[in-house]
Each structure stands twice: as structure tokens, then as C-alpha cells.
Amino acid sequence: MSYKKRTRDYGVIIGELPTGKQNLITDVDGVTVGQVTLDDGEIQTGVSAILPHQGNLFQEKVMGASHIINGFGKTIGTVQLDELGTIEAPIVLTNTLSVGTAASAVIDYTLQNNEEVGRTTGTVNPVAGECNDMVLNDIRKQSITKRHVLSAIKNASSHFEEGSVGAGRGMLCYSLKGGVGSSSRLIELPHGTYTLGVYAVSNFGTLKDLTINGRAVGRTLTSILKEKRESEKGSIMLIAATDLPLTERQLKRILKRSVVGLTRTGSIISNGSGDIVIGFSTAVRIPHEHPDSLLHFSCLHEEDMDLAFRAIGEASEEAVLNSLFTATHIIGRNQHDRPTLSALLEKYEINL
Numbered sequence: 001m002s003y004k005k006r007t008r009d010y011g012v013i014i015g016e017l018p019t020g021k022q023n024l025i026t027d028v029d030g031v032t033v034g035q036v037t038l039d040d041g042e043i044q045t046g047v048s049a050i051l052p053h054q055g056n057l058f059q060e061k062v063m064g065a066s067h068i069i070n071g072f073g074k075t076i077g078t079v080q081l082d083e084l085g086t087i088e089a090p091i092v093l094t095n096t097l098s099v100g101t102a103a104s105a106v107i108d109y110t111l112q113n114n115e116e117v118g119r120t121t122g123t124v125n126p127v128a129g130e131c132n133d134m135v136l137n138d139i140r141k142q143s144i145t146k147r148h149v150l151s152a153i154k155n156a157s158s159h160f161e162e163g164s165v166g167a168g169r170g171m172l173c174y175s176l177k178g179g180v181g182s183s184s185r186l187i188e189l190p191h192g193t194y195t196l197g198v199y200a201v202s203n204f205g206t207l208k209d210l211t212i213n214g215r216a217v218g219r220t221l222t223s224i225l226k227e228k229r230e231s232e233k234g235s236i237m238l239i240a241a242t243d244l245p246l247t248e249r250q251l252k253r254i255l256k257r258s259v260v261g262l263t264r265t266g267s268i269i270s271n272g273s274g275d276i277v278i279g280f281s282t283a284v285r286i287p288h289e290h291p292d293s294l295l296h297f298s299c300l301h302e303e304d305m306d307l308a309f310r311a312i313g314e315a316s317e318e319a320v321l322n323s324l325f326t327a328t329h330i331i332g333r334n335q336h337d338r339p340t341l342s343a344l345l346e347k348y349e350i351n352l
Contacts (some may be wrong), residue, residue: 017186034155035048047098055285062087107126109149177337195242205267238258245300246300
């Protein structure tokens with residue numbers, strides 16, 4: 001895995017909270033990410049899988065929630081997720097027309113590991129989300145298969161690549177090449193130090209709005225390039241993980257603040273953008289089997305929530321920027337392409 005320059009390599013420090021060791025979502029202990037990338041001419045797409053822990057997720061669920069910033073998106077599983085407040089399977093992200101395949105593969109994965117599903121117990125709630133990569137990828141071919149999804153789940157690791165990989169392979173962001181980005185923050189409270197991380201698939205925005213740490217870089221590039229790009233009609237999927245002890249209600253409150261990070265990069269949350277956040281806490285595991293005793297778990301006091309709000313805003317902002325800085329140039333369907341942010345900064349000698 002070759003090293004790619006990230007936001008901080010350009011001297012850009014987002015926010016004030018310290019990052020985790022890798023500055024990735026996998027700084028949250030136990031969280032892993034798997035990615036499969038399809039790179040074959042007009043097929044430029046992929047799959048990303050996020051696993052909250054390495055045990056049996058169906059048997060040991062985690063607290064979960066979702067938040068819709070703008071609903072121009074397609075997800076599976078968020079209705080039950082928000083009703084019951086738990087996640088019981090790997091979260092999968094891919095392109096718009098492959099969400100069904102992703103969910104079906106997660107069902108297969110759960111059935112393989114839980115013989116009682118559909119027999120002596122209920123069914124499983126797969127959670128899958130998407131962004132539309134039709135500019136660079138021939139999305140009509142529906143090239144993602146169950147095998148690709150299962151491979152992403154199987155190969156999940158605490159180390160993963162950012163940029164034009166996985167579900168981010170064919171994505172565009174601020175009229176540039178978008179993709180996968182991640183970031184994390186440490187939250188120091190009197191009772192311990194906790195971690196919050198974000199994984200982003202960026203596919204939204206117009207160039208003129210791109211803002212980097214308060215600087216209107218997009219306006220500078222628009223003036224230089226003198227190019228007219230299409231109106232915004234993309235999306236962003238954010239996955240947030242934390243080891244903070246939270247109720248699902250508190251988790252949803254945190255997810256809502258991710259919009260702060262998006263708007264700092266220049267997003268106006270446009271009509272045609274599907275902006276969706278899914279999150280979970282690894283602090284407690286909820287058993288599938290009905291226990292004879294009460295469940296016991298801790299949660300934050302509401303007055304301790306502000307640092308978590310700050311953390312998700314900062315991590316979301318940096319995750320989006322990392323997706324831009326680490327993206328690599330690709331040529332896709334009908335020879336369509338988009339420049340990368342790093343190439344433009346170098347070509348026009350723009351210092352950040």
C-alpha cells in the first residue's frame with residue numbers, strides 16, 4: 001500500500017482535538033474496514049464494508065443510529081436501525097444500483113454464521129448505503145456481485161487505503177475526483193479518553209464552493225480553470241464509530257452534528273444530494289438471546305456531549321478533505337475523468 005499525502009501533509013490542521021494514532025475510523029478499537037475495487041475500463045466502482053467488532057454481530061449487537069441530512073439517497077435497513085437502536089451486521093457501502101446486492105450478500109453472510117436465523121429466531125437487518133458513480137462508472141452493468149461484498153467483509157482490517165478505492169472508486173467531489181476518506185478524534189473526559197472516527201464516501205458539491213480550513217480554494221480554482229461544471233447532484237455517506245458509552249438517542253444527537261463538518265468544506269446540502277450518516281458505539285454489546293436479567297450499561301451525561309459534537313464535526317470535515325487529497329486520477333465511462341485536488345494544487349502552485 002503506497003503512501004498518499006493526506007490533509008495534514010499539506011500543513012492543514014482541522015480543528016483543535018487530537019487525532020487517534022492512525023487518524024482513521026479504525027482507531028476505535030475493534031473496528032475494521034474492508035474494500036474491494038473494480039477497475040476495468042468503463043467499470044469503475046467498488047464496495048466498502050465497516051465492521052463494528054470482530055465477533056458475531058448478530059449475536060452481539062452494538063448501539064446504532066442513523067440521521068438523514070438530506071434524503072435524496074437509497075439505503076436499506078435504517079428503518080429498523082432507528083426503531084430498535086442496534087446494528088447486527090456489517091455496514092456496506094457501494095454504488096446506487098448495487099445496494100440490493102450488498103444487502104443480499106450481508107444476509108448470506110449472516111445466514112452462514114447463524115443457523116438459527118429464519119428457523120428458531122427472526123431474520124437479520126442488513127444495513128447498506130450508496131452514492132451514485134454513474135459519471136465514471138457504467139452503473140447500468142451492475143458489476144458488483146455478492147462475491148465482491150463478501151470479500152470486502154472477509155478482508156476487513158484496521159489498516160485500509162483512502163482515495164479512489166472501494167465504494168469511492170467512481171465518485172466525484174466538488175467537481176474533482178472524490179472517493180474514500182477517514183479521520184478520528186480523541187475525546188478526553190474526566191472518566192476516560194474515548195475515540196470517535198468517521199469513514200466518508202464523498203460524491204457531492206461544486207468546485208466553486210470548496211473550502212479548505214476556511215480558505216475559498218474552490219473559487220481560486222474556478223477562476224483559474226474557467227470551466228463550467230454540472231450542477232450538484234451527488235451524495236455523501238458518512239459512517240461514524242465511537243467507543244463512547246451512549247444511548248442510541250445520544251448517538252443520533254452526535255450524528256446530527258456531522259453536518260457542521262460538511263458545511264465547513266463548502267457543502268450547501270443541495271436538493272439532489274443524498275447526505276446520510278450511520279453510526280454506532282462499541283461501548284456495549286446487546287445480546288440477541290433474551291437474558292433472564294436486566295441489561296446494564298453506562299452512558300454519558302448530556303453535559304459531556306459537547307466534545308463529541310466537536311469531534312464528529314472535525315472528523316467529518318477532515319475525512320472529506322482526505323478523500324480529495326488522496327484521490328487518484330482515473331479515466332472511466334466514455335473517457336470521462338475529473339482532475340484530482342492534489343494535481344491542481346501542484347500544477348498551479350497553490351499553497352494552503
